[in-house]
Amino acid sequence: MKVGLEVFPQFEDTHEGEISVHGQRLEPSVLYLAPKMLGVEVEFIPDNEPREDIDLYLCSIYTRGWKRFKEFSERVGREKIIAGDYHPTALPEDCLPYAHKVVPGLCGDIESIIEEPNEGIYTRPFAPRVMRRDLVDMTKMYQVFPDVKPDMMTGSSNSSVGCPYDCDFCSTPKLSGQRMHSSPLEVVEADIASLKEHEVKVVFIRDESFATHPKFRDIVPLYGKADFPILYSFGTGHAMTEEKTKLLADNNWHSLCFGLEDVGVQYRKNVRLAEACRMCHEYGINITLSFIVNDDGKTREEAAQNYQALYDAFTTLRPSQVCANFLMPFPGTGIWDKYKDRITEDDFEKYDSKTPILSPPELHDWHRHMAVAVQLAYYHSKAYPRNFECGDTQHLRFQELEQRYDMADGKWEKWFKPERATE
DSSP states (O other): OEEEEEEESOTTOOSSSSOOTTOOBOOOGGGGGOOOOTTOEEEEOTTOOOOTTOSEEEEEEOGGGHHHHHHHHHHHOGGGEEEESHHHHHOHHHHGGGOSEEEOSOOSOHHHHHHOSSOEEOOOOOOOOOOOGGGSOGGGOBOOOTTOOTTSOEEEEOSEEOOSOOOTTOSHHHHHTTOOEEOOHHHHHHHHHHHHHTTOOEEEEOOTTGGGOTTHHHHHHHHHTTTOSEEEEEOOGGGOOHHHHHHHHHTTOOEEEEEEEETTSOOGGGTTHHHHHHHHHHHTOEEEEEEEEOOTTOOHHHHHHHHHHHHHHHHHHOOSEEEEEEOOOOTTSTTHHHHTTTOOHHHHTTOSSSSOOSSOGGGHHHHHHHHHHHHHHHHTSTTOOSOSOSSSHHHHHHHHHHHHTTOTTTGGGGTOOOSSOOO
């Protein structure tokens, strides 16, 4: 039997409908589920085209890929498909007409599901697995990040899954049941060995809540002693302590990525965000801040105040990178019931986090420009803690955006100019 691994939207999707030389790309998580069975051959299929030599497809489906997945199912037949990941976890019954088996939540034993004789919805306990990086071209991975140069081999790693927090916009609580599942140290060591074998220099530890890892004091040195030139992970303001920050600094951590999220909302995980950022600066760890633009129900004037509040947060917390995301109400999240009657399946196609969908259509183009302009204003401000124009992938990506939105040479000020000068 030959099994094909596919991810929807397809692996080389640009996320913006336009060609992006510097778009972010990580190893697809479906590589963790490559079955280990006697007589089974496995291949990753990046273009999602049906193949005559494939007997069974394992499909990882994100909400934005839902429509393309349904079209694929109609071409190959549901009896050849097992579907899982975010969208099937949130809406398993909706997925069953397009896959003879649906796997909601985390899965550690795909082999037993493949062997099940009957169709249906199947769950299995979490069990850690090592990613099959040999199934993809690792030279195609790309990370937009401070100090990462275009010729540096990049990759990612998981040492745990899940998150104990319950942010209403996030899909993770639905996927993991708001629980943390950690991998044995030997599995993490095997994953690190795989990264080293592929000559990876930049490693993103993609654990959703790395700062609350149950084995934090053991896991951090495992990654640290591997001597990756750039090593970074998520952080959680509420969970950071000086002891943890020092341990990360002692183990070659380049950055911690915090979610600023909707600047107008206080999330439990961010209660100590300012203190966490202060400790990072003190110990020489860079900071990345992702943020959510909640454009729902806001006039242009109200939204402009929101962008100013974001800029003020940037100049106070002084991150090395900021990352914009428009609010996307995902099925299964805490905010889904509020928005589900306003969202159509056609809207799912816009779930790239860079497309506003909740504000009036006449403000969509303005929001796109503002989201880029507020970032450029910060990168060129006196508060920015490093040299922005240094030829790293972050700089190159924003050069690309400057050309797309006609914002080179300070033209972002046409869209966003801070109300207060920053010293």
